[in-house]
Amino acid sequence: PRSIRDVDVSGLKLSVFGALVQVENLDSFYAFSPEITVLSGYANPLVVYRGDSHYGGGFAALKEAWRKTNRPHLYAGDFDAKGVTLALDSGATHLLLPDIEWLTQHVTPLHQPAEQLSFQRRLRQLNVTLPSHHPLRPYLALLEKQRGLKQQWFGGEMVCVSLS
Secondary structure (H helix, E strand, O other): OOOOOOOOHHHOOHHHOOOEEEEOOHHHHHHOOOOOHHHOOOOOOEEEEOOOOOOOOHHHHHHHHHHOOOOOEEEEOOEOHHHHHHHHHHOOOEEEEEOHHHHHHHOEHHHOOHHHHHHHHHHHHHHHHOOOOOOOHHHHHHHHOOOEEOHHHOOOOEEEEEOO
């Protein structure tokens, strides 16, 4: 059974969770189902809201405690330059995204606003450090074309894309 609650990270026994799933948007957090196929290999995934100006303080402590577990930290958020940068800054090891074929058909310049151009440089630098066959590269190529998609619009089969 699924339960949603505000808890103190010091009260969590992290060893019972196979993966941390960090969700960027609050409405997507409440709608998120850990029953999706891509998470089936992880026992009892811990799904948490990234936080905002109201809820933002709690995640930093959890992020540090989770990093020490050496288990996957998956980021589910907007597919735009800022969202991917937030994932990198959070220490996520993977992105949860629609598969590249579906996403290529649905990205739009309307979901990659000009205000996010400042995030592109870091993503370009990351792209050139990745091996040519790395699964993140086609996703970064879509962002380079100023195309994105809000998390609320995701569809298709979700995949787990490594950030390193």
